[in-house]
Amino acid sequence: MTPLVDLTSKRGLILGVANEHSIAAGCAQAFAQCGARLAATYLNEKAQPFVQPVADRLGVEWTAPCDVREPGQLEALFAETRRRWGGLDFLLHSIAFAPRDDLHGRVTDSSAAGFATAMDVSCHSFVRMAKLAEPLMSDGGTLLCVTFYGSERVVEHYNLMGPVKAALESATRYLAAEPGPKGIRAHAISPGPIATRAASGRDRFDELMERAAAQVPKGQLVDIADVGALAAFLVSDAARRITGTVIPVDNGQHLRA
Numbered sequence: 526m527t528p529l530v531d532l533t534s535k536r537g538l539i540l541g542v543a544n545e546h547s548i549a550a551g552c553a554q555a556f557a558q559c560g561a562r563l564a565a566t567y568l569n570e571k572a573q574p575f576v577q578p579v580a581d582r583l584g585v586e587w588t589a590p591c592d593v594r595e596p597g598q599l600e601a602l603f604a605e606t607r608r609r610w611g612g613l614d615f616l617l618h619s620i621a622f623a624p625r626d627d628l629h630g631r632v633t634d635s636s637a638a639g640f641a642t643a644m645d646v647s648c649h650s651f652v653r654m655a656k657l658a659e660p661l662m663s664d665g666g667t668l669l670c671v672t673f674y675g676s677e678r679v680v681e682h683y684n685l686m687g688p689v690k691a692a693l694e695s696a697t698r699y700l701a702a703e704p705g706p707k708g709i710r711a712h713a714i715s716p717g718p719i720a721t722r723a724a725s726g727r728d729r730f731d732e733l734m735e736r737a738a739a740q741v742p743k744g745q746l747v748d749i750a751d752v753g754a755l756a757a758f759l760v761s762d763a764a765r766r767i768t769g770t771v772i773p774v775d776n777g778q779h780l781r782a
Contacts, residue, residue, distance in 0.1 A: 529761070529763050530559050530757050530758050530761045530763060531559060531560060531761065531762070532556060532559040532560045532561035532757065532760065532761055533559075533560035533561075534560070534562065535560075535561045535562065535614040535615060535760065535761075536561070536562045536563075536564075536606075536610045536612065536613055536614045536615075537556050537561045537562070537563050537564070537613075537614060537615045537616065537617065537760065538563075538564050538565075538566075538602075538606060538613060538615075538616040538617070538658075539552065539553045539556075539563060539564065539565040539566070539585075539616075539617045539619075540565075540566045540591060540616070540617065540618055540619060540620055540654070541566075541617065541618065541619030541620040541671070542565050542566070542567070542576050542579055542580070542619075543568075543572065543575060543576070544575040544576070544579065545578070545579050545582075546749065547619070547749070548619050548671055548716065548719060548749050548752050549565075549617060549619035549671075550579050550749060551748070551749025551750050551751075551752050551753040552617050552619070552669075552749075552752060552753040552756040552757075553565060553579070553580075553583055553585070553617075553753075554583055554749075554750070554753055555750070555753030555754055555756060555757040556753070556756070556757055556760070557583040557584055557585075558757075559757050559761070561614075561615075561760075562586055562610075563580075563583065563584070563585045563586060564585060564586055564587050564588065564589070564606065564609070564610075565579075565580050565585045565588050566588065566589055566590065566591035566602060567588060567589075567590055567591075568590070568591070568592055569590060569592060570590070573588075573590070576588065586609075587605075587609060589601075589602055589605055593620065593645075593646055593650040593653070594642075594645070594646060599650070599653055599654065599657065600657065603654075603657040603658065603661065606661060607661060612661050612662065612663060612664070613658055613661040613662055613666060614662070614664075614666050614667070614760070615666055615667040615668070615669065615760040616654060616658055616666075616667075616668055616669065617669045617670075617671075617756065618650065618651045618654055618668070618669065618670040618671070619670070619671045620646065620647065620650065621643075621646065621647040621671075621686065621689070622642070622643065622646040622647060623639060623642065623643035623646075623647070623685050623686060623689070624636075624638075624639040624642055624643070626639065627639030627640065627642075627643065627684075627685050628643075628684060628685055628686065629682075629684065630684065630685075631684065632684055632685055632687065632688060635684075635685050639685070640685065640688075643685055643686065643689045644689055644692060647686070647689045647690070647693060648689055648690075648692045648693040648696055649696075651668070651670050651693060651696060651697075651700075652696055652700065654668070655668050655700045655704065655709075655711070658709075659704050659707070659709065662704075662707065662708070662709050664708065665707065665708025665709055665710075665765075666708070666709050666710070667709070667710045667711070667712070667759060667760040667764075668697075668700055668709065668710070668711040668712070669711075669712055669713075669714060669756055669759060669760065670693055670697060670711075670712075670713050670714070671713070671714050671715075671716065671752075672690045672693055672694050672697075672713040672714070672715045672771060673686070673690050673715060673716070673718075674715055674717075674773065674775070674778070674779055675687040675690060676690035676691040676693070676694050676715075677691065693713065694713050694771050697711050697712065697713040697769070697771065698711075698769050701768040701769030702769065705768060705769075710759075710764070710765075710767065710768035710769075711768060711769060712759050712767075712768065712769070712770050712771075712772060713770070713771045713772070714752060714755055714756060714759070714772055714774060715771055715772060715773045715774070715775070715779070716747055716751070716752045716773075716774050716775060717746055717747045717773075717774070717775030717776060717778050718746065719746070719747060719748060719749060719752075740777075740778050742776060742777065745776055746776065747774055747775055747776055751774050752774055755772065755774050759772075
């Protein structure tokens, strides 16, 4: 009997692996365990030594640099995907960035330039990826991104990323609707707080983790493997009739006021 989550022969592109502890790494591991063929990106030469060992351990077929702020790099990535594979079945967008001063200050005080940068890297890059992926997903496919409940509730110290993630979730719904007739699905995964390198740079993140632990059963927070399990299901044929969702994986934290 074929396993419910079988990704054998599916080709997936992973953007956002920073190291072995990143959410994208947890998703990549789940994809690999389910039989997917994978490619992964690294931000630049400085980041490659942290990403390549993860890629090698998981059997990632190839890696490439991709900084969405650099003109042409994203386009080059998808051109390489076409050259190597001829098509694409799923992609994961797990990248976010905001200038430090804007990230740590009030939304009210955010600069126009900082807001635009955060929106471009953290949200519009997903839209750009969807456009580039669409012609490669001739047999349908899945677009995944990563969000956070600070998109719909005010989370202390989450600041500028709240409005940005709200925009990302809205974009996900449009990306599900517009290429939907071609069999392309889109989802936003919303994990609870996880101690990744990116998250640890957030002001007073340890307090956020403590509050989350107090709100969930037995204080059990989610980890990157939990996110990966959901991601693998969503890109599988078992989820072929599900699209346009924002799905929490937070051990029920989103239920609490």
